[in-house]
Amino acid sequence: MCSAKHVDPQVPFGGVNVIFFGDCLQYRPVYDSPLHTVFSSSKKKQGKIPSEKEIQQRVSRSLILQMNCVVKLTQQMRTEDLRYLQLLDRLRHGQCNYDDYELLQTRVVGQPTIESLHDSPWNKAPILVFRNEVRTQINNKAAIHxxxxxxxxxxxxxxxxxxxxxxxxxxxxxxxxxxxxDSKTEHLPGLLPFVPGMPVILTQNIATELGLINGINGVSRQLVYHEDWVLTQNLLEMFPNNTKYIRRPIYALIEITKSKIECKLQDLESKLIPIPLVEQTFRIDVADILPKDKKPKPNQKTTLSIKTSCVTTCACLLHYNA
Incomplete structure (x- = not known):
């Protein structure tokens, strides 16, 4: 920015006003120090020349100290349960009380055996898992059912x-x-099952001002596509033989009751939102699938840049990774 503004390199950000957005509740850097850390000058007294990293740390701190206005956002935009919100706030400060413990106890499944996740109320309960692969398998099985x-x-x-x-x-x-x-493809799965009437979650911010944000719940209603782009061959064994594979969907219609769209869209019922195709680019190493006669030399690259597109701003069901 100093170069663009043609000013002295020592002028922070080229003299341009800068607004920072951040989460003050994040963990400290791993094996490093926060930018606001006060660094000792003992090495300087001993005649040692500070390292490049130490110089950069001091410069970073000097920039932090030049902030002259801080605005703290405190309104919770997702949690509507006031009691649970108060619990989370006390938990953040390590000040939970017995009432908080009693509240969490009401959410414990307990000893009764869950015979099937297809029965109420468990068929609508969110399932937290630690790996994307497990979440995908659960979603696929639920969609098939x-x-x-x-x-x-x-x-x-x-x-x-x-x-x-x-x-x-x-x-x-x-x-x-x-x-x-999808953890390797910029969160766009290669195959996404779609069943009308099933719950979904938006996984990207589409229009924050309209409430169409990452994490909001909805219900799938319709997948719009051309019949010419339907495959009937079984691509993967995990899906039934009669599965319809939609190669080029146009958009998905999702009912989102909490959206802030005040009027219904043309030719659509109220709260029915079209979710368009999304494109992402990712890289993949293909060395393991090359024929033996085409194996690369040690200094040859085998990484391809792939562009993928699909109606994948919706993660099927309310099963998601923690």
């Missing part, structure tokens, strides 16, 4: 992957991409 109960074939959105602007035709590479965990 609900489609079977409705008597309709399961619909699965298939991500469209391209490399250098061309569609990927190699079946081995294509299968590998579809099976990748």
């Amino acid at each position: 609900n489609a079977t109960q409705m008597g309709d074939p399961l619909m699965v959105c298939v991500a469209q992957d391209t490399c250098k602007g061309k569609a990927i035709e190699d079946p081995i590479l294509r299968k590998k991409l579809l099976e990748l965990s």
Whole structure:
């Protein structure tokens, strides 16, 4: 910014006013010090030259000290339960009381055996898991069950992957991409099951001013697509043989009751929101799927840049990773 403004490099941010946004409740840096740390000058007294890192730390602290206005945001935008919100605030300060303990005890499942997650009220209970792969398997099984109960074939959105602007035709590479965990594909799964009437969660901010934010709940209503882009061949064994694979969906209609859209959209019922396609780019190493006669040399790169698109701003069901 100093270069762009043609000012002295010692002028912070080129003399431009800067607004920082951050979470003050984050953990301290791992094996490092926060920017506001006061550093000792003992090394200077001993005649030792400070390292480049120490110089940068002191410069960072000098920038922090130049902040002249702090605005603390305290309004909770997601938690509507006041009692639970107060519990979380006391928990943050390590000041929970016995009433908080009693409240948490009401959420303990207890000794009774849960015979099936398909029975009420467990069929609507969120399930917290620690790995994306487990969440995906639970969602897939639940989607298959609900489609079977409705008597309709399961619909699965298939991500469209391209490399250098061309569609990927190699079946081995294509299968590998579809099976990748969404933690490796910028959170866009290769295959996303869709069942009308099932709960979903938005996984990206679409329009924050309208309440269409990451984490808001909704209900899937309809997947809009052209019949010409439907495959009936079984891409993966995890799904039933009668599954309809939608190669190029246009958008998904999601009912979001908490959205702030005051008027209904044209030709749509109130609170019915169209969720469009999303594109992301990720990189993948393909060395393990190359034929033996095409194995790369040690100094050759085998990483491809893949662009993927799908209706994947909705994570199927209320099962998500912690």
